[in-house]
């Protein structure tokens with residue numbers, strides 16, 4: 001007897017087994033990552049999404065807090081072929097519905113055919129297809145979550161003292177390992193709320209403005225975009241994932257929603273300068289369409305979408321993938337060295 005249901009925008013209702021009870025709604029996406037489920041589930045960029053793992057067994061090396069990217073689970077529900085008790089218990093403790101015994105090959109094929117879509121989920125002893133459908137019917141579109149930054153950002157600034165370049169990290173939902181990658185290089189990191197204004201940033205006199213990753217539509221991060229507009233040509237600027245999208249929009253570029261996005265740990269990226277292809281961790285559903293005043297320096301080998309942008313004129317460097325590489329691969333960690341070099345050159349010339 002099924003005790004969980006997924007109502008899809010295709011009109012289908014998929015039966016499943018409840019592993020963590022509850023009802024949920026969100027944007028149904030999939031990741032091909034075969035490792036790193038703790039990092040994915042605690043990545044704030046998954047806020048308001050329902051995450052399907054295409055890899056068939058999730059949880060086979062337990063759940064350990066030191067691998068978390070934030071202090072909670074961000075997807076609104078989790079779907080797997082088979083989920084271990086460790087993961088099911090973790091989700092239940094967090095109040096996040098989890099379901100398994102789903103033919104995830106089928107579900108992923110639906111998402112690939114139709115694109116990321118809304119889903120309603122009902123799981124547990126009282127679950128019903130009707131509840132799943134009601135969840136689906138009231139699910140907002142991702143782009144309509146205009147203040148999603150408030151759900152994932154710090155409320156007050158946090159300072160990680162260091163002896164190196166001073167970084168103003170705008171927390172649009174930053175993964176913990178972005179902060180760790182900077183502090184490991186002695187940076188003096190100020191983590192600031194997503195809606196901080198230019199005057200508050202100016203007071204810190206940073207050497208670089210750094211826009212983090214984050215959930216939802218980059219068009220909804222207007223305050224961060226305004227900061228980039230304000231500080232262009234005044235400070236070096238860096239961005240990761242949503243950060244790249246926000247920076248591009250501020251420099252006259254555009255972003256658009258992809259069909260089903262890039263989520264996984266083996267996305268190949270070509271660097272035009274070196275001719276090298278690196279393997280990257282990714283999690284995004286939007287992409288830069290037109291880069292505005294920026295130059296595309298790296299592209300995704302699968303679909304040619306921009307993966308790296310820069311402006312030597314303004315001292316801007318961004319990545320669409322996650323160079324902080326948690327859970328890995330580690331091919332792209334040198335991004336942080338490049339950004340901090342930019343910041344230090346500003347220290348010398350300032």
Ligand SMILES: NC(=O)CC[C@H](N)C(=O)O
Nearest residue numbers: 213214241242284285286
């Ligand atoms: N990881 C991210 O920063 C994701 C960026 C944005 N929310 C997207 O889906 O494209």
